[in-house]
Amino acid sequence: MFRFISPPLPHLxxxxxxxxxxxxxxxxxxxxGVFDLLIVTRGCLYMAEESVSLEIPAGSFALLRPDRAHRSAAPCREETHFYWVHFQTLGSWHETDQAPASAELRPDDVLYEIHRFAFYLPRSGKLSSPDAAYDWLRQLLALQADAGSSSQWRRQLVFQELLMRLQADATLPERDSYLTIAEEAAAFLRRHYRDAINYKSMSETLHFHANYVSLCMKRAFGCTPLQYLTRYRVELAKRLLIDTNEPVGRIAEETGFGTFSYFVRCFGRQVGTTPRSFRMRYRQG
Structure with missing residues (x-):
């Protein structure tokens, strides 16, 4: 599985x-020097990326790294048609089957956690809707023949749709199911950030025990649900402090902190300063 930090999004x-x-x-x-995405429509490709063997039958795909050698592991046994897509990213990426380190979630940019996100692409998989993916690929080839700026812009948008389909259609390995649970829990917390945290409600919504959800979030994000929620609330508060004239006490209420003192304490622990000092620092001039 590949983990991409965006923006910037990968580009075709x-x-x-x-x-x-x-x-x-x-x-x-x-x-x-580029990612090589192979999508087979008929037949089968037998590939190897250094010591990793990849069999890619019709209706399946494989994603090869930009920094490693790859070759045929065996000749095709029948006529084989496939699309290939070369892309790269200016953002950070890495291959992983482990939880991302918690340090990766502590960036320096003041609004980093609001604007940036991680998404995952499986190294290989079988498409549940291959015809739809093939349609995106045919569109890419047609747009590639037109050098106009609007076509090139549309080409990048179609490419993003293709990546989203790969992520949505591919079946992730069972060992990576914790990512799905962690991301669903994170989405639940973001939806209910103004509410008092309720592990019982979260467990009922996700259909998993709260302790298991917490383990999944620790593995995926390096923090408990409560820590994730607090971090998210503080990031929202940072944006409001910079972009609005709302009183600090009102911002504490709007971002789900029960009391002003608790807000100041959490903000100081995460940002290293008070909300008022933060506002003054980033609104000078």
Whole structure:
């Protein structure tokens, strides 16, 4: 699984399609500097990325790293058609089957957690709606032939739709199900950030015991549900302190903190200063 921090979103560089005859092989390549997304429509590709073997049958895809060698592990056994998409990102990314380190969630940018997010793409998988994915790929090829700026803009948008479909359609490995639970819990907390935290309600909504939800969030985000909620509330408060003239006490209420003193204490622990000092620092001039 690949974890991408965005923005910036990954951007399409070039795409195409190939048909290999029976006994055909993919070229050997090393460190091409771009992600290589392979989507097979018929037949099967037998690939290897260094020591990792990848069998890609029709209706499936595989994502190859930009910094490793890849090659055919075996020739095609039948005529094989596939699309290839080269893309890259200017943001950070890494391959993972572990929880991201909690330090990654402590950025320096004042509004980082509001504007940035992580999304995951499986290394490989089977598409539940292959025809829809093929349609996006045909659109990409058609737009690629038009050098106009509007077509190039549309091309990047279609590429983002393709990535979203890969994420939505692909079946994640069972070991990564904790990510789904953690993200659903995080979404629940963001929806109810003004309410007093209620583990019972969260458990009933997610259909998992609160202790298990907490374990999933610790693994995915490096924090408990309460810590995540507090962090989210503080980030919302930071935006309101900068963008509005609301009194600090009112902001404490709007962001779900029960009391003014609790808000000041949580804010100071996370930001290292008081809400008023923070407002003065970022609204000078």
């Amino acid at each position: 560089i070039y795409c195409g399609e190939d048909t290999y005859p029976a006994s055909g092989r993919h070229s050997d390549r090393s460190g091409i």
